[in-house]
Amino acid sequence: MERAEATGDDCAVLDCPGWGTLLVTTDSVIDGVHARWHVDGPGAFGYKAIARGLSDIAAMAGEPRWAVLAACLPHDVTEEEAQALYAGAERAGCKLVGGDTAFGPTPYAVGTVIGKAHRKGPVLRSGARVGDWIVVTGPLGGSLASGKHKTFVPRVAEARELHETCDLSAMIDVSDGLSTDLHHILRASRVGARVDAAAIPRTEGATLGNALDDGEDYELLATVRPGPLPPFATRIGVVTAKDAILVHPDGREEPLVARGYEHGR
């Protein structure tokens, strides 16, 4: 390995001469925080621990290759529950090549996913340029209420198609909420944005506030040079030189404030 970078992106980026660029990401699912062991079931822990990692690989337009799962099981776990946890992890769709099992009072699962960057390179958060379009891959809002956060399909194929058919400049997966994740791109790219509130695709029953701030949607939020878009991508705004502005259908403008999940809170 010649180079290893902590870029603040969705995955660590490691150059492996002769092989390519490795993407590595790790995510936790903790009982009572990201899922509920006795309500959602062990399968949701395994699935979500790996699927969150796959979504991070997608956020950089990479190809997931392998996954490992570490889990802490409650002392009274049954054989069926343990099997359901690992079956859930395998259902996420990445080859499980190892892991660890421990026992303790708070169940959790930690999924690590290893992927390979696309030959065009990984898509970072820092590449957005003034005039780029801001796009999302699907409806936002209400993921926790609807249960989508346990069953979402990571947008791996959509990310690859965007990278191959559009001039992608920055990308992230919407885990913290559109308002917060857009700010992650804007901060890394040192740019601003104008977002058209009416253009944001919403999950049925979700309000604009839900779509902006709920999080755990695991759709992709990207910036692209203007041009033809795949049918799954919806244009919601444009990159500007500074400030983040939300434009309402009546023309009213307000600052687009990051009100999603803040790490370390």
Ligand SMILES: [Mg+2]
């Ligand atoms: Mg992410």
